């Protein structure tokens with residue numbers, strides 16, 4: 001069995017979701033190749049070649065691949081799948097946008113957001129916002145899988161795979177890139193961060209969100225997340241959303257401030273190791289999952305937390 | 315411009331889902347059902363495009379049991395012009411749904427399909443992308459803004475790290491994300507009017523589409539429970555606790 005892993009990256013840096021997906025792939029087969037599709041992504045290909053256990057890196061370059069256009073990526077992958085029995089893609093927005101296309105073109109099911117590999121055809125995946133875990137067995141000859149990376153350990157570095165340059169494929173066809181706005185941040189990536197600080201509707205404005213959440217995150221070296229309510233209201237950018245239909249995170253520490261804990265939010269963070277919640281409503285459902293809950297107004301509690309962290313040498 | 319909007323009947327998003335004791339699935343008996351929230355956003359968008367004059371007809375379609383007629387009536391009450399139910403009691407996978415929708419597209423010849431990005435029961439987030447691939451139409455998934463013009467659509471998409479704008483040639487498949495709009499509540503007069511709008515019912519078997527499942531569900535289990543619920547008295551206690559249990 002040979003497995004192709006799609007590398008998650010931003011054309012400059014390889015994301016750690018790739019290493020985690022390689023771990024899932026190695027549970028299926030020892031013949032694991034990584035595809036780096038991008039533009040000016042030579043460093044990414046080198047980094048992928050350094051993941052322990054990787055057999056070979058395939059590297060394709062074009063504008064459309066670098067822009068993450070689903071048609072271009074699936075058009076590149078579908079013919080490659082003649083040589084593979086499975087495609088594993090980290091379940092990022094990009095992965096979610098092209099992987100089902102590959103599955104449909106191969107006439108196979110997609111097995112979505114796999115959290116556990118049971119055997120070569122059996123997988124566990126969450127359904128109903130993580131309120132149930134479904135074990136499914138695939139009868140398809142080829143498996144097209146998206147991987148919930150947070151459920152797998154990152155494969156270590158130390159490999160030295162060969163890099164093979166391949167043709168960029170057919171391009172994006174009838175989809176044209178216009179532009180994009182990417183929020184640049186010096187903070188760690190939300191899905192890979194060891195600590196995440198998230199703010200909710202309680203913040204009341206974008207200014208307040210930044211005034212309260214950002215310094216706390218910076219003090220902790222944390223990534224910033226948000227509830228849907230905070231994103232919908234414009235307090236935080238869309239890609240901060242943690243939850244069933246946003247990002248799934250599982251850091252060592254998750255700090256929820258002014259977030260009620262709706263099931264859709266819990267779906268995105270309840271696998272965190274330690275959960276801290278600050279909420280003025282003692283009955284908020286977030287407290288049912290919080291290891292450390294503080295019933296308080298964030299306006300006084302967050303400054304106190306900052307002071308306590310300073311006192312603790314943070 | 316004709317818009318096709320696929321809508322799914324799912325457990326209401328407020329319901330706390332319970333796994334059956336025999337681990338064969340989740341308990342759907344006497345549970346409140348509703349239109350999938352992302353499908354509501356898709357219907358709302360199609361109706362707004364019609365109200366703006368960009369679209370001329372909005373056709374809602376659902377694949378599901380006889381009760382999915384209620385879901386379609388909701389779409390009609392929100393402003394869809396007519397509805398199609400492809401009736402089946404089978405629980406179909408996204409690939410099968412995409413194939414059924416491709417057959418409906420062949421009959422209806424819409425200029426654009428607007429659908430939800432994700433159904434909140436299976437959480438697959440796959441059907442729209444699959445449909446687009448099967449039809450060899452362009453896709454714009456996770457739309458937060460849509461401008462339709464003759465022959466093309468300009469779509470802002472929610473992506474990792476921010477927003478991306480693409481232009482797709484029509485016909486195309488567009489999937490709706492949360493920020494595309496806020497769906498309206500159907501008014502009582504519109505609910506009454508919806509009862510008179512056409513709703514065609516066809517048997518799935520009449521379409522001759524291959525819907526054989528590719529995945530066998532071996533079991534459905536409850537996730538491990540978290541033992542939360544500990545409250546502390548001060549922010550300082552949070553920090554000392556984090557130190558003592560090794561987070562810092």
Ligand SMILES: Cc1cc2nc3c(=O)[nH]c(=O)nc-3n(C[C@H](O)[C@H](O)[C@H](O)COP(=O)(O)OP(=O)(O)OC[C@H]3O[C@@H](n4cnc5c(N)ncnc54)[C@H](O)[C@@H]3O)c2cc1C
Pocket residue numbers: 199200201202226227228229230241242243244245246247257258259260261262263264265268278279280281284296297298299327351352434
């Ligand atoms: C289809 C669908 C998908 C969804 N996907 C997601 C998702 O991916 N992620 C997500 O987060 N949500 C999602 N939601 C929304 C979810 O149901 C909730 O509406 C949302 O999570 C609520 O956000 P919140 O906790 O910030 O706001 P609220 O529920 O309004 O909670 C605000 C909390 O702040 C507390 N508070 C207020 N003032 C203060 C103060 N001064 N100090 C301390 N505490 C204070 C309140 O007690 C309250 O508990 C989805 C919903 C649907 C229908």
Ligand SMILES: Nc1ncnc2c1ncn2[C@@H]1O[C@H](COP(=O)(O)O)[C@@H](O)[C@H]1O
Pocket residue numbers: 319320321322323350352353356375376377378408411428429430431432433434436437438439440441442
């Ligand atoms: N049974 C169905 N009938 C009509 N549309 C569906 C059905 N299942 C899925 N869809 C559409 O596909 C979208 C994504 O669903 P999914 O890929 O299952 O997450 C939904 O929001 C609907 O628009």
